[in-house]
Amino acid sequence: MLIVILVATPSLVVPSTGADTAQIVIVLSLLAGFMTFIEYYGKYPSIIEFRFAPPLNRCKFFALAAILFSLSMIVRGTTDPTGWTDGLTQFGRGLGEAIDFPYSPVRLVVLMMPANADVALIDMVRIASGISYTFSLAMILYFVTLVRFLGWPARSGAFNVWVNLPLFDPTGGGDVLHRLRRDAGLNIVLGSLLPFLIPAAVRAASNAIDPISIANPQTLIWTMTAWAFLPASMFMRGIAMSRIADMIEDKRRRAYAEGDAMTGKGLQSA
Template sequence: MFTRVTGAVLRALLMALLIAMPSLLLPNVSADTSQITVLVALLAFLMTFIEYYSQYPSIIEFRYASPFNRLRFLALFVTVTLLSVILASTSAASGMAGALHQIGTAWGAALDFPFSPVRLVVLMMPEQASDALLTSVRTSAGISYMVSLVTLFIFVTMVRLMGWPTRNRAFNVWINLPLFDPTAGGDVVHRLKRDAGLNIVLGILLPFLIPAVVKAASSFIDPISMQNPQTLIWTMSAWAFLPASMIMRGIAMGRIAELIEEKRNRAYSEAEKNGLHAASA
């Protein structure tokens, strides 16, 4: 009981800190923005605490298959923190902030090549956007996308080389997939593989589709609003994190389908051996 409460409080505090990070690091944050940030942080704290205080998950998937959710949270936390530090500093800043700003600028320029997601994000900006805004968008997109790629590489390594999720404990499908209904019809393995493929395909396409959609809907969506640092931070973080999260979910569901299929094959083999032994007896 005490361990569950402590863990829920710690996770809730980290989630609230994530929401408040840009307001804490960026200069000249208005009072209205600070009040909204505090309200959203409190809401995130409450929802996270309720979810992790409950003995059984209701929304969060792979809750007992660490470090799936920890890796996703760490990726988002690192992205938001890096973008906040970089946008709060200038190219002439000294110390760690200035170094991160220069590294982020170089990183964004390196990923800004033809047909890359970063190039598409830059191209979705209107023609009247200033050079400073385009540089900020390019840097933020490059940092966010690189963090998502590193996160995916780490997770694939965990799955293929470290045996996630069955290396340390048994995996319970129905607890770790609370939103997956096994009675909805059809074979469970087939549905898991179908959902896995859909998540992976959408995750790969979204970084390319989102800028195209925003560009096409420029009469309704104003990309110039990203000159607000907080808007830029959360937009770029979501643009990179959501596709990476979908790809991770697809890889995880495909892995679960493989485990179920392997268990079925072992059960069928044992049943066939037992049947042969009974027949010979």
């Protein structure tokens, strides 16, 4: 139910949603909710990672919900302003202006817009990108705190690689540690670079992709959310896989030390 509400939030909050768009969103939200229910109800993993390593997925859900709700309320405030929408708009404008410095992701998103774009649209893009990027950074910082200071995921019990990483095959060849660290590094690099590369790619392909289409409220909300949230999720996945690799390495080291100790005792007894 939470996933259904999450996907449907922009269409429920923004008053200018068309009937056709609302029907499509209803179908997609029900499909997403059904897939999530099947994934968490089933005993065997299929797609969703870190099912039994809370609160990683919980953290992602609340961050995504905060981004979607904030952007939806801000867009709603353009036609039906209230105290809440005005406050969120001012908050987002402050974040956008604070992060909008040279070579920042927010500045690149603003520069992605064509020169003939409306000033109000550019301001809205700055506000949306500032809020979404700030929430994504907060999500990453919270997860890093869990890993570094609260011992995630060891404090949740034994970590099962097969259940929590269903898309990772430990028997795929090569050392598991090497593959985990390689995948972790790749996810961290992509998660760091994509907020910069996506606006540059859209700007370079402006002949095929019209950035002005972001003026549609639904497009604005989902585009800014995906631009900030997906790279942050990849960054968190890289941190998680690096942490798992460290846990496996520590366990191997302890096992080797115990084996050497047992061997030494056996030699002394003989």
